Amino acid sequence: xxxxxxxxxxxxxxxxxxxxxxxxxxxxxxxxxxxxxxxxxxxxxxxxxxxxxxxxxxxxxxxxxxxxxxxxxxxxxxxxxxxxxxxxxxxxxxxxxxxxxxxxxxxxxxxxxxxxxxxxxxxxxxxxxxxxxxxxxxxxxxxxxxxxxxxxxxxxxxxxxxxxxxxxxxxxxxxxxxxxxxxxxxxxxxxxxxxxxxxxxxxxxxxxxxxxxxxxxxxxxxxxxxxxxxxxxxxxxxxxxxxxxxxxxxxxxxxxxxxxxxxxxxxxxxxxxxxxxxxxxxxxxxxxxxxxxxxxxxxxxxxxxxxxxxxxxxxxxxxxxxxxxxxxxxxx
Amino acid sequence: xxxxxxxxxxxxxxxxxxxxxxxxxxxxxxxxxxxxxxxxxxxxxxxxxxxxxxxxxxxxxxxxxxxxxxxxxxxxxxxxxxxxxxxxxxxxxxxxxxxxxxxxxxxxxxxxxxxxxxxxxxxxxxxxxxxxxxxxxxxxxxxxxxxxxxxxxxxxxxxxxxxxxxxxxxxxxxxxxxxxxxxxxxxxxxxxxxxxxxxxxxxxxxxxxxxxxxxxxxxxxxxxxxxxxxxxxxxxxxxxxxxxxxxxxxxxxxxxxxxxxxxxxxxxxxxxxxxxxxxxxxxxxxxxxxxxxxxxxxxxxxxxxxxxxxxxxxxxxxxxxxxxxxxxxxxx
DNA sequence: TCCAACAATGTACACGCTTACATTTCGACG
DNA sequence: CGTCGAAATGTAAGCGTGTACATTGTTGGA
Numbered sequence: 001x002x003x004x005x006x007x008x009x010x011x012x013x014x015x016x017x018x019x020x021x022x023x024x025x026x027x028x029x030x031x032x033x034x035x036x037x038x039x040x041x042x043x044x045x046x047x048x049x050x051x052x053x054x055x056x057x058x059x060x061x062x063x064x065x066x067x068x069x070x071x072x073x074x075x076x077x078x079x080x081x082x083x084x085x086x087x088x089x090x091x092x093x094x095x096x097x098x099x100x101x102x103x104x105x106x107x108x109x110x111x112x113x114x115x116x117x118x119x120x121x122x123x124x125x126x127x128x129x130x131x132x133x134x135x136x137x138x139x140x141x142x143x144x145x146x147x148x149x150x151x152x153x154x155x156x157x158x159x160x161x162x163x164x165x166x167x168x169x170x171x172x173x174x175x176x177x178x179x180x181x182x183x184x185x186x187x188x189x190x191x192x193x194x195x196x197x198x199x200x201x202x203x204x205x206x207x208x209x210x211x212x213x214x215x216x217x218x219x220x221x222x223x224x225x226x227x228x229x230x231x232x233x234x235x236x237x238x239x240x241x242x243x244x245x246x247x248x249x250x251x252x253x254x255x256x257x258x259x260x261x262x263x264x265x266x267x268x269x270x271x272x273x274x275x276x277x278x279x280x281x282x283x284x285x286x287x288x289x290x291x292x293x294x295x296x297x298x299x300x301x302x303x304x305x306x307x308x309x310x311x312x313x314x315x316x317x318x319x320x321x322x323x324x325x326x327x328x329x330x331x332x
Numbered sequence: 333x334x335x336x337x338x339x340x341x342x343x344x345x346x347x348x349x350x351x352x353x354x355x356x357x358x359x360x361x362x363x364x365x366x367x368x369x370x371x372x373x374x375x376x377x378x379x380x381x382x383x384x385x386x387x388x389x390x391x392x393x394x395x396x397x398x399x400x401x402x403x404x405x406x407x408x409x410x411x412x413x414x415x416x417x418x419x420x421x422x423x424x425x426x427x428x429x430x431x432x433x434x435x436x437x438x439x440x441x442x443x444x445x446x447x448x449x450x451x452x453x454x455x456x457x458x459x460x461x462x463x464x465x466x467x468x469x470x471x472x473x474x475x476x477x478x479x480x481x482x483x484x485x486x487x488x489x490x491x492x493x494x495x496x497x498x499x500x501x502x503x504x505x506x507x508x509x510x511x512x513x514x515x516x517x518x519x520x521x522x523x524x525x526x527x528x529x530x531x532x533x534x535x536x537x538x539x540x541x542x543x544x545x546x547x548x549x550x551x552x553x554x555x556x557x558x559x560x561x562x563x564x565x566x567x568x569x570x571x572x573x574x575x576x577x578x579x580x581x582x583x584x585x586x587x588x589x590x591x592x593x594x595x596x597x598x599x600x601x602x603x604x605x606x607x608x609x610x611x612x613x614x615x616x617x618x619x620x621x622x623x624x625x626x627x628x629x630x631x632x633x634x635x636x637x638x639x640x641x642x643x644x645x646x647x648x649x650x651x652x653x654x655x656x657x658x659x660x661x662x663x664x
Numbered sequence: 665t666c667c668a669a670c671a672a673t674g675t676a677c678a679c680g681c682t683t684a685c686a687t688t689t690c691g692a693c694g
Numbered sequence: 695c696g697t698c699g700a701a702a703t704g705t706a707a708g709c710g711t712g713t714a715c716a717t718t719g720t721t722g723g724a
Contacts, residue, residue, distance in 0.1 A: 005394070005473050008710055019674045024712055034672060049472070054449040055387045055396065056710035060679040062337075064387065066450075074406050075416040075609075084407040087433045094446055099401075099431045101419045114426055117386040118398075140381070141337050223613055255614040277407075281555055282587040283615050340680055351704045356682055366702060388680035392709040 012050045066120040072127045073103035078274035086297045102129045112138045122304050128193045145303050149194045156312040160299045164319040165201045167289045172205035174331050180240035183213035188245030190218045226252025247272035247279045250286045265328040287327040289319045344382045398452040404459045405435035410606035418629045434461045444470045460525050481526045488644040492631045496651040497533045499621045504537035506663050512572035515545035520577030522550045558584025579604035579611045582618045597660040617657040
């Protein structure tokens, strides 16, 4: 447990009989170094456990290889499952993720300001709890990449946006085709852009059939709130279809409906959002709108790897439908 | 989107009519600065959006305020739910979490080596996919804090260890008291220390009744593996009790048992591990051994905040039982 | 043979901050 | 009013690396 400091590049240089510049060149794949000296230096470095100091390194070339990931909470599988893939991709490229969890933190600005002192190269804004403007303001010297759903009318940002309009329409069409007419939306947090988006997609899909849905009190994206709201709701209404802001609420609602004796997929169809892995479990089996995590991660990585001079670029990623038993027999 | 660099401490010093040393002192709560100049400097800094460069700062006092969190994957709620709390606590103290996800990464050593170049102050080893020795070797100049369950016989490490022996015994006693005699263990990954620990606690508790359990093929901690193994198992055995390596497997097993017509909590009692929030959902309701995340986070923070010269210290944290319906009526 | 051109390495400074030490300011007291 | 000590600030030397530029060694062509 002795805190022994490693050696520095000048010390290693002395051992190798070269200058510290040569050490630096060996580690930065500089073509101006003779391959054999490079090998020799790297071997010696490995032997002595030398690794260049990333702090010193980033101090003078101002590239930290740090990527700040701004999320709500890692405890929500919807975020965590996408995040896990992105982190994996970053690590493959030797980029270091700096995690900012905003959910239970009153002062997100402060949190981001601290992170910005580490000279992060990129910021991926997953959370919709912080505004794009705040993030831009605080992370001035990093490239901001927005992966949340705040509407960004005509703003020139790096942006990967989810589009669930087609997937939502697919589901609505199917349910209308089943003869269902009474649609209800179980909403998430009122302040959430994501929620507004999902509601909008749903409304648009229904409108094409000349229909509309009823809005219900807001939950908070949790299982418990889905359960509670569904109980209140089903006491006064008998809808055909319950579209939920996310999968956790959908599962909660499903439990409530089951308790009230409704037959899921028959009396009542339930639709979720996020495609979390547990939506596919036997006991749940929720039809859901799922973002393609792989495609999203790839798009984010592509934006991250862009040369810093490249112009902003927008990606639109289409969501997919996962048909499960909560909407009865799948189409086709 | 212009990558404008912020100003430096000497530039701010010029603006404030002081030296850069005074700027530094204003930001490091040095008592040697006159309170009013401190205020003036901070006000000016806020006005110009100045924040000291953490890289430069840590370069010469060798305190980075970075904490590496070595986990398997954030996609597993068992890890994520504990992690979320710890991250929150770190952020309150202006410590930055650097996340290393080992699960899908073949070369964990490389991952840790890269992280170590950022001069992290502390490493919290959550994952049991990397050995303590490797971590010690790589993070030489950081304090390593072990929160996994690798047995550390007599080694002087900072260590927060879970003890579920009492909780496990409580459950076993209760089940034996119900008249149950045929116990089976559904194991997680064979290589996992955590799994071996949990099996051991289970065995010890049974042994006190002069009983033993049957071991079953290993799963992989997933819902799917719990389901699959349970199907295979229940085809050839009719146990009273199924203790599972974690909650996800327990839920999978429960689904399988339900499918096979068994009445959970009656014909068959099921026990999980981890106390993930969804174990408490109506549709699951799994009795589980739960680590007290708050206590664990507090212990970890305490170790992190210790002066670097302080001697190693071991914490033992007791798990609690969450009684649910999967073991029938709760005691008392 | 001589010089240009290139390959390989060394030299030295900059990156933005902290901190030991030097210097100035200021109030108090004899 | 001078002096001393404490309080407040300035000065300058690093921290460990990258990199522009200088230097050396080597090769090829006329």
